[in-house]
Amino acid sequence: MSHHLPTATPPEAPPPSAAACALGLPVQGVLPSGFLDAKFHDRRRYSQRMWQLSGLFATGMWIWDYVIDANGAQHTIGLRLVMGLLAFGVAWGMAHPALSLRHSRLMIFAAAFLFDVLFFDILLRLHDGFIYGIGGYMYFQMAGFLVLQGLSFPLIMIAHILFSLGPHLQALLNPQLAFPHLLYAVQIWPATGLAIAAQYALYREYVHSYQLRQQLAEMAMQDPLTGAMNRRAFRDGASGLIASAQRQRQGVALLMMDADFFKRVNDEHGHAMGDAVLRQLTAIMQDVLRRNDLFCRWGGEEFVALLQAMDAHDALEVAERIRQRVQQAEVPLPQGGSIRITVSIGVAAAAASDAELEQLIYAADTALYHAKYAGRNQVTLSTA
Numbered sequence: 001m002s003h004h005l006p007t008a009t010p011p012e013a014p015p016p017s018a019a020a021c022a023l024g025l026p027v028q029g030v031l032p033s034g035f036l037d038a039k040f041h042d043r044r045r046y047s048q049r050m051w052q053l054s055g056l057f058a059t060g061m062w063i064w065d066y067v068i069d070a071n072g073a074q075h076t077i078g079l080r081l082v083m084g085l086l087a088f089g090v091a092w093g094m095a096h097p098a099l100s101l102r103h104s105r106l107m108i109f110a111a112a113f114l115f116d117v118l119f120f121d122i123l124l125r126l127h128d129g130f131i132y133g134i135g136g137y138m139y140f141q142m143a144g145f146l147v148l149q150g151l152s153f154p155l156i157m158i159a160h161i162l163f164s165l166g167p168h169l170q171a172l173l174n175p176q177l178a179f180p181h182l183l184y185a186v187q188i189w190p191a192t193g194l195a196i197a198a199q200y201a202l203y204r205e206y207v208h209s210y211q212l213r214q215q216l217a218e219m220a221m222q223d224p225l226t227g228a229m230n231r232r233a234f235r236d237g238a239s240g241l242i243a244s245a246q247r248q249r250q251g252v253a254l255l256m257m258d259a260d261f262f263k264r265v266n267d268e269h270g271h272a273m274g275d276a277v278l279r280q281l282t283a284i285m286q287d288v289l290r291r292n293d294l295f296c297r298w299g300g301e302e303f304v305a306l307l308q309a310m311d312a313h314d315a316l317e318v319a320e321r322i323r324q325r326v327q328q329a330e331v332p333l334p335q336g337g338s339i340r341i342t343v344s345i346g347v348a349a350a351a352a353s354d355a356e357l358e359q360l361i362y363a364a365d366t367a368l369y370h371a372k373y374a375g376r377n378q379v380t381l382s383t384a
């Protein structure tokens with residue numbers, strides 16, 4: 001019985017993520033779930049430095065309080081110290097391994113808000129503090145740029161709006177306060193709008209560079225013809241698979257698979273047909289292998305698979321299934337008709353304690369050589 005080979009599927013697009021949904025913005029493509037963590041990680045250093053500077057600034061500005069109202073300033077020094085400690089605490093907490101990235105982001109958001117409230121409280125204690133202090137709210141918008149950089153854009157936007165509306169709200173809670181709403185609004189609201197617009201521009205720029213980096217990372221790991229892993233990605237993944245097998249005291253097996261007389265396909269039907277055969281060989285092999293097996297195009301017409309939890313007997317069975325599926329399959333020719341192809345497979349298996357990648361590759365390669373020498377279209381187990 002013969003059947004057509006399955007078609008190699010292109011790599012799947014990442015599924016829509018919670019982060020992308022949370023962002024809810026018209027970005028091109030869908031952002032993977034690691035996006036926010038990557039953003040936080042990349043911007044953490046800026047943010048940390050800015051928190052430290054804010055701590056120094058907030059404490060040092062006590063001199064300013066003193067200039068405005070020497071008597072009132074005596075009642076602000078404690079609050080200023082709290083602001084400084086808060087800022088340094090956040091800078092320290094952001095780098096602490098015990099705090100998840102998500103919790104770090106929430107901590108920053110909450111601390112920024114608290115910072116704002118404390119500042120307002122200081123102004124309350126100074127004579128005409130609000131008139132002098134309005135400019136200080138400009139500072140929140142500016143500092144917010146770097147302090148908040150690692151957060152999602154909606155959270156950044158909300159923080160800027162809260163910085164802006166906070167004093168209005170606090171003034172409403174203190175009706176005896178003569179807060180200059182209008183004076184404040186004409187100075188601070190435009191600054192808020194500008195800060196949000198600039199944050200959006202920065203955010204878009206980050207999304208763009210992030211997507212480019214993702215594409216580059218994928219290209220560096222993938223064989224462009226077949227969409228399978230390339231040798232570099234395979235080597236990266238192999239150490240993890242072997243370590244996991246060793247933890248679980250399971251065996252591993254390596255299959256080295258090579259198309260037979262592949263040069264003839266190119267010579268007789270053209271290079272494009274050769275490419276199509278390689279894509280379809282990939283599809284068959286991926287179809288037979290399990291999802292957590294590691295599979296790559298080793299180079300040319302050669303493929304390698306690393307299988308966990310396999311003894312020699314099971315590995316031979318898998319290899320034999322691949323050999324038969326390839327032999328039975330027909331590859332359609334564009335002008336009609338079809339061709340068939342076969343593969344030779346070398347198999348090496350090792351117990352968890354002895355599993356070593358280079359040794360497995362060498363043993364499977366030697367077994368493959370024997371399979372070719374013995375006439376091709378067969379599976380040979382390494383005796384090494």
Ligand SMILES: Nc1nc2c(ncn2[C@@H]2O[C@H](COP(=O)(O)OP(=O)(O)OP(=O)(O)O)[C@@H](O)[C@H]2O)c(=O)[nH]1
Pocket residue numbers: 225258259260261262263264266270271272273274275278299300301372376
């Ligand atoms: N179409 C195509 N051909 C490739 C590609 N990479 C390598 N090849 C060809 O694969 C062929 C491999 O030929 P050989 O190494 O002589 O092996 P073979 O003809 O399969 O013979 P045996 O392995 O001994 O059975 C060469 O003609 C290469 O040009 C590719 O990406 N696309």
